[in-house]
Amino acid sequence: MPSLLTATRWMATVSALAVASVATILICLHFGAERIGLADVATILWRALHEGRLAAESAGSSAVILLEVRLPRLVLGFLVGGCLAAVGVTLQAMLRNPLADPYVLGVSGGAAVGASLAIVTGLSAAGAIWLPLSAFAGSLLSLALLYRIAAAYGHLSVHTLLLAGVIINALFSALIMFLTSLMDPTHAFRVLSWMLGSLAAPDDLSLSVVATFLTIGGLLLARQALALNLLTVGEDSARSLGVDVERVKRTLLVTTALLTGVVVSVSGLIGFVGMAVPHAVRMLCGADNRLLMPACAFAGGMFLAIADTVARTALAPAELPVGVMTALVGAPFFLYLLIARKGGRAL
Amino acid sequence: MTAMTQPERDATVAYRVEHVAFSYEPRRESAGGGTEGWALRDLTCEVREGKILGIIGPNGSGKSTLLKLLGSILLPQQGTIRLHEHALDSFARQDLARIVAYVPQQSSVVFPFSLAEFVLMGRFPHRRTGGVLGGFGWETAEDVRAAGQALEAMDILHLADRAISDVSGGERQRAFIARALAQAPRVLLLDEPTVFLDLRHQVDICAIMRRLNREQGLTVVWVSHDLNLAGQYCDRLLLLQDGALVRLGAPSAVLQPEVIESVYRCPVLVDRHPASGAPRVTLP
Numbered sequence: 007m008p009s010l011l012t013a014t015r016w017m018a019t020v021s022a023l024a025v026a027s028v029a030t031i032l033i034c035l036h037f038g039a040e041r042i043g044l045a046d047v048a049t050i051l052w053r054a055l056h057e058g059r060l061a062a063e064s065a066g067s068s069a070v071i072l073l074e075v076r077l078p079r080l081v082l083g084f085l086v087g088g089c090l091a092a093v094g095v096t097l098q099a100m101l102r103n104p105l106a107d108p109y110v111l112g113v114s115g116g117a118a119v120g121a122s123l124a125i126v127t128g129l130s131a132a133g134a135i136w137l138p139l140s141a142f143a144g145s146l147l148s149l150a151l152l153y154r155i156a157a158a159y160g161h162l163s164v165h166t167l168l169l170a171g172v173i174i175n176a177l178f179s180a181l182i183m184f185l186t187s188l189m190d191p192t193h194a195f196r197v198l199s200w201m202l203g204s205l206a207a208p209d210d211l212s213l214s215v216v217a218t219f220l221t222i223g224g225l226l227l228a229r230q231a232l233a234l235n236l237l238t239v240g241e242d243s244a245r246s247l248g249v250d251v252e253r254v255k256r257t258l259l260v261t262t263a264l265l266t267g268v269v270v271s272v273s274g275l276i277g278f279v280g281m282a283v284p285h286a287v288r289m290l291c292g293a294d295n296r297l298l299m300p301a302c303a304f305a306g307g308m309f310l311a312i313a314d315t316v317a318r319t320a321l322a323p324a325e326l327p328v329g330v331m332t333a334l335v336g337a338p339f340f341l342y343l344l345i346a347r348k349g350g351r352a353l
Numbered sequence: 354m355t356a357m358t359q360p361e362r363d364a365t366v367a368y369r370v371e372h373v374a375f376s377y378e379p380r381r382e383s384a385g386g387g388t389e390g391w392a393l394r395d396l397t398c399e400v401r402e403g404k405i406l407g408i409i410g411p412n413g414s415g416k417s418t419l420l421k422l423l424g425s426i427l428l429p430q431q432g433t434i435r436l437h438e439h440a441l442d443s444f445a446r447q448d449l450a451r452i453v454a455y456v457p458q459q460s461s462v463v464f465p466f467s468l469a470e471f472v473l474m475g476r477f478p479h480r481r482t483g484g485v486l487g488g489f490g491w492e493t494a495e496d497v498r499a500a501g502q503a504l505e506a507m508d509i510l511h512l513a514d515r516a517i518s519d520v521s522g523g524e525r526q527r528a529f530i531a532r533a534l535a536q537a538p539r540v541l542l543l544d545e546p547t548v549f550l551d552l553r554h555q556v557d558i559c560a561i562m563r564r565l566n567r568e569q570g571l572t573v574v575w576v577s578h579d580l581n582l583a584g585q586y587c588d589r590l591l592l593l594q595d596g597a598l599v600r601l602g603a604p605s606a607v608l609q610p611e612v613i614e615s616v617y618r619c620p621v622l623v624d625r626h627p628a629s630g631a632p633r634v635t636l637p
Contacts, residue, residue: 294466
């Protein structure tokens with residue numbers, strides 16, 4: 007039989023995407039206010055790998071800029087983008103809705119409320135773990151709410167789900183506004199700019215926290231890839247094929263909430279990556295989640311790395327929040343899909 | 354009316370359903386204590402091994418609910434269901450899925466799986482899982498062979514590469530049945546499998562069902578709105594009304610004009626099919 011997903015095709019696609027991701031990061035490193043040639047980028051990275059970061063940075067200011075500012079930011083962007091796309095794919099499959107996206111559905115908003123609450127109450131100052139943890143609680147809450155609405159309707163139509171997302175988002179924005187008005191102005195400004203989505207200046211600690219969570223979350227999602235395939239067809243159907251639907255759903259809900267919470271706590275609200283990237287990748291790789299999920303993670307990473315590079319260079323020396331960039335690209339795409347769907351095209 | 358049961362103890366039994374009652378909202382509806390208004394009420398029947406059983410009845414009479422109970426997709430609040438003499442809830446899900454395949458009523462598929470990929474999903478219960486990347490088990494040659502056979506049996510092998518979100522309703526329906534066949538089940542549960550199909554494919558599905566039944570001894574339980582098709586292809590019919598069993602028996606015993614008239618509240622004529630002699634129900 008033709009064109010089935012085999013281990014060979016999987017390996018080939020995933021390795022190609024991994025190579026493309028490294029290339030994308032290298033090229034993005036070259037752009038910025040201070041021009042650093044591609045050859046210099048390679049030399050500096052090579053030295054940092056071999057002689058350690060400090061030795062490499064002693065070479066000059068461009069090395070410091072590259073290793074202390076651009077590289078961490080790009081790596082964070084890559085991780086956040088990959089994570090958002092993987093969460094998007096999972097939500098789309100679970101809700102059987104190709105327009106699902108953690109931002110549009112208010113899952114990110116829930117995480118933002120959790121994070122703001124931690125800032126207002128001073129909890130976030132008590133330890134690095136509290137901000138992502140309360141963001142996780144927020145996203146879990148909104149996902150649970152969303153899933154309850156979906157369950158009450160049986161199968162939720164695309165439009166009802168989007169409507170539910172709009173309402174949940176409206177509620178959460180109001181809550182965030184309320185919380186920021188309780189903060190002192192400097193705090194409030196910081197929270198508001200974070201809400202627009204920003205990848206600026208991550209420290210090593212938050213980078214490694216994000217990387218750890220993403221690895222665990224990614225593996226948990228990947229383990230369910232086959233079951234998720236069956237779930238996209240319907241819960242009854244999946245159950246009759248031997249899937250423990252309740253357990254799989256629980257695992258996926260908690261994992262997606264965790265990933266969203268962690269991402270939002272380090273990068274704020276970055277929208278549409280989780281919707282646009284899976285859609286594009288699905289056209290190229292097909293719908294099988296075993297390939298779709300890792301492919302989306304790489305593609306989402308590349309997409310956000312590029313979007314952030316554009317955001318920090320397009321109006322240099324001024325910087326756009328990366329969330330503004332993704333919304334400028336993603337929202338029209340979203341509208342296009344909504345209209346194309348009306349024309350009867352299957353998404 | 355009394356339930357008509359013919360005690361033929363010699364035939365082996367696939368399912369034994371005893372005093373089963375089910376409600377989608379048991380707490381609200383059983384406030385009065387009884388099972389009045391439940392989707393199924395005190396249902397006792399058996400499904401014989403290697404036979405085709407048709408479930409018929411008006412809209413909302415509990416046909417699909419009964420099928421889902423047999424598939425262990427819903428669990429009864431009262432009574433027991435036994436499959437091959439073991440309580441249905443004692444089976445592990447994956448073990449049950451190797452015995453029983455369920456074809457849902459008119460489902461749509463949102464994502465562009467190819468028909469081949471879709472039918473291969475039926476091999477899930479036969480897959481070895483476990484390990485860190487347990488979700489990634491690749492298809493074995495046996496899986497691919499079974500899926501290919503199922504596609505061929507349903508006459509959609511030439512569509513194997515097409516996306517299931519793009520094919521016609523009838524082709525999609527056949528893909529669902531092919532997926533169930535790929536499961537290599539002993540029992541096939543079908544919820545209105547012919548509803549989207551044109552005449553030729555209706556007949557095809559019925560013929561395939563009967564062939565699998567004759568050749569492999571597959572037990573088939575088939576929910577149908579089409580009394581004539583059911584009467585022609587089923588060994589026995591089970592007639593439901595408001596969640597209760599009205600009659601269970603050979604088509605000629607169940608498709609009696611006075612029974613159909615009282616259950617469907619509509620006058621009917623019943624004569625014989627000119628070729629097969631099966632009862633034929635028409636509107637006057």
